[in-house]
Amino acid sequence: MRLRYIIGLMLFSLMVIASCTKVDEEVYDKYPADDFYGSPEGADVALAGVYAKIAGNWGGVGYAGADNGWYDLNVMSTDEQVIPHRNTGDWQLDFARLFLHEWLPTDLIINNTWNWLYSSIFSANLAVEQLESSDANIEKIAEAKVLRAFFYYLLMDDFGNVPFYTENNVTVDQLPQISREQLYDFVVEELKKNIPHLPTTKGGAFYGRFNRWAGYALLAKVYLNSEVYIGVPQYEQTIATIEKLEEGGFSLHPGGASDTNPLGFSYYELFGDVLPEDETILAMYATANIVSRNILTVRSLSGPHAQALFGYSGWNGTIVPSAFYAMYQDQDVRKAQFKLGPQPGGVEYTLEVNNLDNPGADPFAGVRNMKFYPVDPMDGGGASNDFPIFRYADFILMKAESLVRLGREGEAKSLVDAIRQRAGLQPLTTNPTLEDVYKERGLELNWEGHRRQDMIRFGTFLDSNKFRGASQEFRKLYPIPTSALDANPNLVQNPGY
Template structure:
């Protein structure tokens, strides 16, 4: 039962990456001669990191975790699909606005399973290697990293699709995926609570196998560590608490307790600290990479051949204006990026003073032109929004360098230079505050909330709904980092009600549909129930 249809795993695995992120170390077809040394094991492990980075480079984590909230709108000429945040029209089979059911590319999970396949192989092969070929502690460390990465990818799958196939065997032969009668081995979807338990098992191995990273070390924040595993434990246990409560399972509080203890350990022992927001260098420190808040992030650096051209895709293309390389201000992509309309701004920074253009420091730190009152996308032909300097766009990933080998007529030929955050310290602290609220430790939660508010230039908390305040601070801090929509699902709290009505929520419509390619190739995979009859495929 731990095998999966060949088209679901082997074909994506064998196809490999086709861009410059393709790592040589992913080619593991010569198993008999490859797994001989510690260096072999490390190269193979690096391949898992590279595959995961390649999976996340296109910005799907941002579109699923942020654009779905309704806080961002697409630009006049580009950006994310508005199907991510507008209610679907399912009135007839011919309608084109079918919400997520019109986004088959984001409904495809095969690339996630490509990473899983490689992680499975790395785990098996390293476990089988003799202990004496490794330096002291290295075998355990490598296995801890591999288990962490597999848990992380399955956690991504869990939050996106819920009920999804689970496979832990290393696929090394066609006999594992083809029956004796030459029919493919098939496997259906594993229930989300069972998949969640598998994630927690891998996390526990990672926590026990890894040590804390050292601040300032070369691996700080960009390789798995005990702190990264504890952050993942906090998130995964909070998600399991949500699922266990939803399904009335026995003792859901145990997962909440575990989340709190994991995050407390991270806070006490991880060596992390909050970055200050009081100077202009804060943005670069946070997102250039390996800041004091970096628990785990995906390295993006053109100097290390781990970057991507922003004009070819990725989160920078979706979010950032640029300076055109021919000096033409009209090519700054102002009409082609996601932006925040005025109607959404009070939901993101409710304490910002538009008349004085001050209040919450994060508004102007993380965004350009936050003071803009535009509710319509900028366009040169718009009747209301014609000033390109008044597009409110997110600056978090707007670090880039020019591609020296660009063609003469490539005006946005930049390499991305901002790391992709997976977990940062602010996220962990506010998740801990959420855990404190839910376990009755409100004093501890308020202390964290006030620390976050103080850094943002705000007065101490004085409201009457502490959980909502914690979730508000998560919105204000983590917008654009792939977390917010899952916070809303976990707490059934949607500031924009049009993105999730109660009927959809009760039918688990917060999970994504499955692509037609998967449904056709594996008859044991059924469509996510809410999406039956609601997709364009």
């Protein structure tokens, strides 16, 4: 039995134990709760309930497991992907509305993301309480607190001023709303206090868990975006934190030609089964129909194309806008992920999509993406590719960006060149500009959940495109859902909504 199945069955078992009330009552009759959560096994049960929130599944639950949730909110509002409504009547309008920057506080995907994040914070608060009250190992308590900071970071990034609580003894209508600046301070301090207590173990039991290196990765992300969050740049701190991360011994995974990878390059091993430890810092674990799933390829390919390749029908959904596709040079190994023109199954994808919502796109219009080439077990509901939340290439480019912003372009060149050369491109002929770094981030990290944040930081998120004019400033934040405002009179809506 392969490692991923062992991990999956262990996580699934822990989730069942953590969520089954009858089991809890029967165990605690003989084994007091404090003693249980103070044991290594009990501490892992408490944490498994929180990690299950990252994996998620249907109904907009999870980081990148299925559709209508956080992942879609943060990629389909950008220039890298969208699901158009089809002129055959297929697909809801929510995805096109995200791309057109026409979302509303009542929209499903916004509501799902909000509910998932606050459900996750509730679970993290519960884990912290269980572990602290049982005098659990400080590493386990620190892990729970870093997980909570991760969810608050995602809330801060998407919504700005949000409800805040660290104990589950407050009703929804009493939760106080704090400013983005206050939440930024909490997240930074929580990470700085707890990261040193996290273990340095890589892989094994810590595949897909916050170890010290994943903690530093999260803190570096917060620092990189601090000018957006609080109006104060923290690029020196970003570099210093990434240099602590580098002590974990990460490196770029080989990217050259491969006879065994279905897309032809070992680069795509970064998006397959168990993700390679040389570059992966934090992964979201997935085994379809057991723990989460990865729908990204099956959602993109048309029915007959996927049927010809995998034996099940694709959803004919997500496309790559032509302007984004045009950024890739032919010799770039990262261009192999895209499918355009005639395909198996008698399908031919055309480059241009001329309408997103009314009447919508032609059935086979738009470039398709197979970056996450499906791995077993897989079916028409998704595949078992793990998802890279943090990988080292991202942080190489973050360091390069910070250096350029500090006027140290010469130090950034070798970093950008390393990413380019892994992709089969020539080094830059001059020191990198911010535009060079921005472009390389788009080429390297597409479909991995970072594009909205990057576009806001580089000042391109509001720019006009083929389908809409320039957006207003308030679109840099999502609205607090109407349902949350109805439930809590303390909340004030974000400006513009």
